[in-house]
Amino acid sequence: MAKSTKLKILWLQSITCNGNTHSFFSHPDFVTLMQKFEVIYHPLLDSVYSLENVINKKLACDILVVEGAFRETGMQKANQEIYAIAKSYAKKAKHVITVGNCSTFGGVFRLYDTESIGGFCFNDETPNEAYKLFKKKLISLPGCPAHPRWIGNLLSMILSQRQILLDNFHRPLEVYGYNAHAGCPRSEYFEWKVDSKNYGHKEGCLFYEYGCQAPYTHANCNKILWNEVSSKTRVGTPCFGCTEPYFPKKDLWHTNTLMGIPASMPMGVPRRAYLTITGIAKSFSIKRLNEPIIKYKK
Amino acid sequence: MKVKYLIEKIEGEAELEFDFKNGLVDNVNISFPFYRGIEEILKDRDVMDALVITPRVCGICNHAHLIASVRAIENGLSKAGINIYLTQKAISLREFTLSCEIVHSHFKWFYLVALPQLLNLDGIKKPDNYILKASWASTNIVKALAIFSGQWPHASYAVPGGVSCDPTYEDIIQAEALVDEVTRFVENELIGMSIDEYHKAKEISNIKGDMATIFGMMAKQNMKEKGKSYDRFVVLGEHPIFQSGLYNKKYSNDISFAHIKEQTQHNSKAKSVTYKDMCYEVGPLARAILVKNDFILNLHDKYKDSALTRVYARLDETIRLLVYMKSLLANLNVKELSCTLAKMPKAFEASGVGIVEAARGSLIHQSIIKDGKIQKYNIITPTQWNLSSGTQKEAGVAVQAMKGSVSIKEATFVFRTFDVCSVCTTQ
């Protein structure tokens, strides 16, 4: 058999719900895209090697994708610590991608035991030992799960050797430079400070009462949309900030307030600037924004 | 002779330890290696947080976890004296999105697991287009789901009293078009005939498409005789399209939650679950038996709870759900309220149970709430019913089904007819 010149991908799972794997599988071009790579191991795709091969043999690998939270000991596959396996492949890989919030920051599963469970290179926002080893090749794709296009486009960018600019947490700026609020159809209600009165309405902003974290969450969900059609805020669910190191915060459906004032400000906006604008916007009652968008006839 | 086998890939990881006697499988110990502690993570959190955290149990059936957790909250609120009712619109939307997830999961199981594994059993190299079919069909049906839930996986759009979305007719039309597309896929690829013709077909042998392929191979492997378990079934979730109840030689609709018992197993992080100390099968076959689906009853009369009947039930359910989903959309009245609960009470005490039918069977969430915070949360997943090693008294459902298999390959195929999901089994 001719030796493949394709980049070799190894997708390893640790403490996970498999959510990123299934999210990525919903990529419309999943199959075509993955055919451009040589898949050493992937949880859904057929691969030349079995998990036992991966664990026992020292296979070659260009791109290591890790999914799930890690602990140094106590998370074994075929009697081997998955953390040690991930580290040994990360050493030889050219790129290390942490896909999902768990593998990036520790995510939901870190909460079970914050002493011993964390992300591959960060524990919440703090870089850990592995960070020092892999920071030069690390790309973070947090999200719970990561959007299929974030994963797919990153792999394609690596393949086509395009420039990938990263932020402090090694998240690609083309995705995480935006905030989840950008593109939200409810943004007019945000501008004029019109709250959502209750769940189940097209109208109103979820930032003031219902815990929406979109204005300070780094993600382009409302720009590229989920499953190509929607997003949380489009269906009246608040953004839960799943691309950030503090996900999942407590009281996810309630806005943290300081004397009634949202505790977290939109990204980069000083509190004084925000309150000045808010004070003015709130003083006007825009009739249109306090009425249903559509009134169906009985 | 003891032999270990590692189940991997789509289903997550499980370890099967086979005990062979005279060349046949005599017993199997099933172990799921890792516990992630979702129930512990939920402790002391606001009750609404469960709607976000519990879907993270599973990347495949996250939506079922969402619906189970919202039902548990609603049940708790009702018991605490708060009036909870859902509009038909909210009921239909939840039914629709849940059905989308079940259908998507069945597609993945069929094209990524069942067909390839059977081919493997037969020693045939599988055609490349199975993964393409799995990808296309599952992607499109979760797209329809996401129109209402915002995203898949891990949506949280079901809230106490209804749903958070307020769709327009335009949204519904988009979803209808996707269901139509997937239905066309089923007709062209899966069954090779129209759904009307399918409903008229009285014999398996009349069915074409990929379903004919799997039945051909299953016949060759004598799967109508293999994979038989206790022939006991339970359906616990209440849904317009399903019938809750019990089948153990005869039907019973009198189910008491008190008879459901969870038990820890050594060697595994998963707990087994029983009804009146007996193992019961849950899932598409159980649902078909309880709803008295003629097609499946017919097969069941002949082949009992064999691997063939089980596989057929899952595929038949896929088709019936697509028809059901179309009717849900057609009758959706956008003028109704999406959510009837004006405000969640701030501090309340309650204990509630939420049960739904997920792709693999009945899923139970139980919560005890104090001062608006979760005191205790308990999740019983479908795979705990089907895939446990069993109790002291009897072997688990899948273990019983694997007994008598001639090889590991054959036994693991039987195991997979239950549709394995390790992440659900050990939350």
Next chain:
Amino acid sequence: MKAETKRGKKKESIIKAALTLFSLNGFHKTTIPDIARRIGMSTGNIYNYFASKDILAQEIIKYTSEVLGTEIRKINQQETLSTHEKIHKIVEVYFTMATKKPEMIEYFLRVYLSHREVFVGECDKMICVAGFITEIMIFFADGVECGDLRDQDFFSAFGLFMGYLGGMAFLNGEAILPRALEDYIDDIAYNIYNALKA
């Protein structure tokens, strides 16, 4: 640029004159010609600056709110101060103003709060006092964030703080208080802190 500054200064002198007259003689009894007379301007010229008495009234409240807001902002920006110390300074600023420039506080109490019909349209709700409210909001938010103040609804805290100060200023204006307003600063700051602390 120079013309603008000149115009600004003129505007401010009209506001100051009106402020005094409104609080001395009442809003309805004061006319534009009265104001013109006090600063030696023609009535017609005043209308070049303010199209109506109502608009003038609105500008005045914005002006006083800005003055007070600027003072509180200075306090908010002193990060080394404890919340109790900040409260003390805010009370001090307010009472100093009530003593030195009583017309400003009087105007707020006697005109702004008593003639809500005038403060509509572009001055609806609290927009004209935004400069002041914003700083009080920031003071509260900082206080809760650092753990000194108990989290609660903004208005329940605001009412306690400002209602108290306004009430004392009113009693002082009515010459009911036996002692000078500044003598009460320590006790009042102490009371407010105790009422709002975490």
